[in-house]
Amino acid sequence: MARQWRYGTVGDVEIARTIGTGPLSIRPHFHETVQVTIVTSGTRAFRTRAGVVRAHAGHAIVIPANLPHAAFPLAGEDDSVNVYLPPGALAGLPGGRPIKVATPAGAERFPPHRLASDLRALLAAAPVSRREPAPTALAAAVMDTSADLPTLAARFAVSREAVIRRFTRETGLTPHAFRVIARLNVARRLLRAGVAPAEAAARAGFADQSHLGRRFRAAFGTTPGRYRGQTYGPEDVTFVPDSRG
Structure with a gap:
């Protein structure tokens, strides 16, 4: 089977993971939700108006709702789980740019129903990120x-x-x-x-x-x-x- 995304929902949290094999490319897009890309192997990278953000396994990239982004193609061992949270789940998330955070060291499981609270703590400890200007x-x-x-x-x-x-x-x-x-x-x-x-x-x-x-x-x-x-x-x-x- 050609590689593709498989989506599902648990309450108001949506989850996507890849199935199949081979490279996977998608066109630039945005979501109405906050996207949290949790890198499980290899590397994931995205380009936004703020530049390129790249993360390796053991890290996550948080992309604000409605921010256009272009995902670099998935190849080889690159893989991730995408979790989509309601826009208000991460109050205070700097607008206009993605943020990279480390996932909890040594964690064997990361339940999505706790993801928002875990990420709030991680984002609070992360270096302050410059906020992009509001749309003209x-x-x-x-x-x-x-x-x-x-x-x-x-x-x-x-x-x-x-x-x-x-x-x-x-x-x-x-x-x-x-x-x-x-x-x-x-x-x-x-x-x-x-x-x-x-x-x-x-x-x-x-x-x-x-x-x-x-x-x-x-x-x-x-x-x-x-x-x-x-x-x-x-x-x-x-x-x-x-x-x-």
Whole structure:
């Protein structure tokens, strides 16, 4: 089986781990949740507007909600467990940049229902990280409204091309790409609630189920159908940290 992500939920915590073999690449994207990538072997690395953050086994990378990020491809022994926490789970998390923390030394199990409290302690002890500037008014307008680019260009007295350039420089995504991923996150919520892929595609603004499927797999490493059907039980929600690194 080609390598892909397998997702599941336990309460309001979502967990993803890889299954299959071979390399795995996904397109830049963002999540409505806080992503905690716990490196279990090899290395994981991400690029955001703040630069590149890299972590080896025994460490985790915390990515704030709604922060666009590009994951470096998984290859060889590289692997991780991704845990997605509600946006408010880590109050005070510096916005705009990921943070690397060491996972508890010697821990054999890391239960997700305790992850938020454990991470709060780790983040409190971590060096203070510079907070990235808040989005500009132009970027916020692209993110928070459905206005088209000509309308936004007129509002900010710039060209359509300038809107695209400024937004891309600030976020790492074009306005179109950002809005597609926002719709993918809508579809993700619907699928998690049990909505069928075809209906989720229509409600999230995709042309059809096939269109959603292509975009969804490129961003999240699995198909809408698999994502909707995958669940975890209590026995599945821990990981064993790699002792190396």
